[in-house]
Amino acid sequence: MENKVVIIGAGPAGLSAAITLAEKNIAVLVIDEYLYPGGRLLGQLYEESPGKWWNGIDESKRLFERAKALNVELLLQTSVSDLEKIEQEWIVHTNKGVFRTRQLLLATGAAESPFPIPGWTLPGVMSVGAAQVMTNVHRVKPGKRGVIIGVNVLSSAIAMELQIAGVQVAAITLPAVNLLTKDSGNPIEVMNSLLHVSHMAPSPLVKIGSKFMKNEFMKKLGITFYPKNGVKMWDIPIMLRKAVVEIVGKDQVEGVVIATVNTDGSIVPGSEKRIKADFVCIAGGLYPLAELASLAGCPFHYIEQLGGFIPLHNEQMETNLDGLHVAGNITGIEGAKVALAQGKVAALTIAHKLGTSTTQQEIQRAIEDVETTRANAHIQFHPEVLTGRQQLKKIWAESLPQVTN
Template sequence: MYKDLIIIGAGPAGLSAAAVAAAQGLQVAIIDEFPEPGGRMLGQFHQEPGKGMWVGKQIAEQLIGTVRSLGGTICCGISVYGLLKLDDKWEVSTSKGCMISRFVLLATGAAEAPVLIPGWTLPGVLSIGAVQVLTNVHYVKPGHRGMIIGMNMLAMAITSELAASGVSLSCMVLPASPLAGKAGNPVANLTALMTLSHLAPTSWMRWGGQLAGRLRLSGHAVALLPRRGIKAWGIPLLLRTAAVSINGRNEVESVTLVDLDRHGKPIAGSQREEKVDFVALAGGLYPLAELASVAGCPFVDIEELGGHVPLHNERLQTPVDGLYVAGNITGVESAQVAMAQGQLAAISICSACGLVGSEADDQLTAAIHHVNHVRSTSLIQFHPGIQQARNKLYRMMEGGEQLE
């Protein structure tokens, strides 16, 4: 099968790119290993200030309808395991055979990296993303009463969704693991939560978080936090408590907790058990970029982008001719940013095809400005300083900074 553009990943970036490219007349196919398109958008929803409820499933359905109405092909349940450049064409090896295209756009998204603690193999232990899919996509509650281990942007965003969906959660705690790093440190977590004050459910919490952030009070504030924690969406956030182990014979029955001092050290004699029947492990996200490596694309490691990302420029071109990237493979951000990046990547590809004509530069400039605007106004901000990190990445692509 030949297509002008093959997009790998049917999430927000891939679907948005397909809609723009197909509208410009390109023959487009999207490949995704999941049984239906939409990616993680299918389980996402949140309140946008002044704009009402943003419901990912509705956005996905609109994009899917647009792509199909413009003649785009969406192939689900198919895995891609190979990318090979042959002259001016790409050979894309899939579980259903080989496909040929002039351009490839990688929109593979991100994967979870949960921090593991003893007992993590018990039935009833899931990643927080799996809990989100189970609850918001399949409408199945993960259990009667659960606990979230780990505090980060992903955990906070999904916790708000679970609370709205009626999932019973006893609390959110830190992981007690030698592998946890900053994730197990109360000061580091409080500092990170201060950057998320815009997500707080009450005005006083938003104001307090902003004030504390400006005054850099996180180190002193930890000592003042009550042992019972602070509540968000009715769920206690226990910044001075960590999970030591998950317990149970054949399934999750409880979690052993311990109180921490401000430095994250366990306090002797404070261990206790909390009865729960499921646990959600929240360790954050990293770009899912293996296919870029298979295609021969160089990588850079930038913490603010979530780890190793394929080298690319502001137009989302990689150094490999005909290979483009968009969405969380370029750095972990929100679905809205991924959608804007998908549109930019499609315009960039159409420009390379000569379809945009004399307006190419203007359209590309407008699309870049749109990505930056969506990023700066996005409710979901995974890492501070992401725009500065991206500027550094673009300078690397241009040869202005050393590759790491």
Template sequence: MEDWKMDNAIIIGAGPAGLTAAVACAENGIDVVVIDEYMRAGGRLLGQLYEEPNGSWWNGIKESTTLYEKAVKLGVKFHLNIAVNHIEKSNGRWVVYTEKQTFYTNHLLLATGAAESPLPVPGWTLPGVMSVGAAQVMTNVHRVKPGERGVMIGVNVLSAAIAMELQLAGVEIACLTLPKMNRMTKGAGQPREVVDSLLHVSHMAPSPFVRYGSKFMKNDFMKKLGVQLYPKKGVKMWGIPIQLRKAVIEIYGENEVEGVTLATINADGEVVYGSEEQIQVDFVCIAGGLYPLAELAAVAGCPFYLVEELGGYVPLHNERMETPLEGLYVAGNITGIEGAKVAAGQGKTAGLSIARRSGMKGLDMKIQDSIKMTEQIRNSAYIQFHPEIEVGRKKILQQWEAYQSNKRKSS
């Protein structure tokens, strides 16, 4: 197949950021190609189904379908089920290598999203053990139950939301609990750290005990006391026990998952031996959280910074979603772990920035409006994956200013 040559935009990733960026580019006269390794456009939108505070339902499949159809009508070309093998800058243009074609462009947007962090637990290689994201896609996208009764290892915003979704699909969740603490699981197995991470989303809890109790846990002493007094059987949310004083020390079964061994842990996360009990389940979900999927930005040579408040290493970028590399842009969870609506806002900003860089006039005000709208969406987000996301955003912008200052001094 011949090389594809075009002077306009290529977007890698067909999630909320990539789709929204494609629409923004196309609306401003830019020819756009979107590449994604999955068989359908939508990314993590495809698995999302939840009730919003106003009582309406956020249906990710519906949202992604609307965006995809709008992009197609605007002339956006999609290459799905195609993996990107490599990207590089050659003769002033970005070259994107895939297993079927080679693409060339002056404007390349990386909207590759996020990946799940694993939590190693003895027995995790058994059939029936999966990530929470895999269970979400199986249930909400393919309409296949991961099992009849399961346990979620890892208590965080993501696991709580997906547990509720699975329950809506008729899947029983025996409990959400912690992994046994070790050097790999780190804070995920430490009750006090887990409590700290959950306090900023306590407003979501249907349990009055959790909602009102969280208001009294604003200092370290009260947090420690709260963990020590936390009920051994857990507190139920949506009818699902959230167990912060128990940990899975083993997943067992002959040829597939048959159950898990739970043990009581103290306030410091240490196992109380002799407290072991077995729970029969036919599947296990592991929820280690998300991190920015930024390998392609690294391959391109983009500078990186470790910003814990954003979920890990993120490529350097400014508010316009531009990187220090000419013609390379980023948007969505590659820039930090947030919700789909924020990713879509960033995608719109990136699309407008690409159009401006392509020579389209009169877009500066639209770009600033898009940046402000994304900030408003972030501030009003019902769920925040990281409680100090604003601190993280400020850190990366400070790094951008420092980088640009050093660049001016050296030139």
């Protein structure tokens, strides 16, 4: 089957791109492996400002209805197993057939990267994203009382969502330091991520206190005198001086063993204590889900500020492979609104290549909208995301053939 444009991923970037292309009278096929369109939008629910809520399910429905009205074809519960380029066409192999296109957009999003902890194979241990989907999408509580291991932007936001759903979060705490949790178990490193969600806290003390933590000296001072039992945000103790050393239980999760940690993350001997819980969430952060870009032969670069290995691409969302484009969290870990804006850029770039009336000025305005959306993002997953974007931009420029006179 041949379509003018194939989009892999029905999250915010993919749906936004599909709508933009369909509005240009370009036929579109969107492929996604999940039951519903929306991607990570489906689990999101948070208050952007007093009385103003961002509801991912509502946003997903709005995008889906708009796409259907424009005759966008969606293939859900469809997994992609391989990509290959034959002459001028991209061949997309799926469990529902093979599709061909000259213009392919990868909007595959992100995946979670949990870290191992003794006892993590017990029933009741899950990623924090799984708890979010269970609660906000399927309306099933993951348990009555849980502990979240890993203090970061994602875990903080989801903890608030769990509380709204009537699920008690006993604590958000650090993992014990090992080779895989070196940064996420270090109180100083973790404080940086926590400061970026302090504006979401209802506590004026937390909001005001965060303003004093702008330099390393104040951060070290703050960690040194940080209360051992944590500071509460949304009535949840955020424990930067405690770490989970073990998840315990016989046939399922019954609790965790936590210990006090020094400012460098090392365990204070003899400080172990057990906390009751019937579920545990591990929050190791997100990384770009870019395996399909790798299969396609796209070069990658590791950029920590963007969440890991990123397929090489430019501001127009083009890769260096003809006809292959990327948008959303595959390009770096950011919020849904940035993904929506990137999807539009990718679509306009594709539309221009297909000979529509789309102008370079229109594409440039969309690129500027991405930058504005990024600057105004309610949740920033990495404090140095702009540095990461600039680094990628430099790498792209250096990869271009040099023109000599």
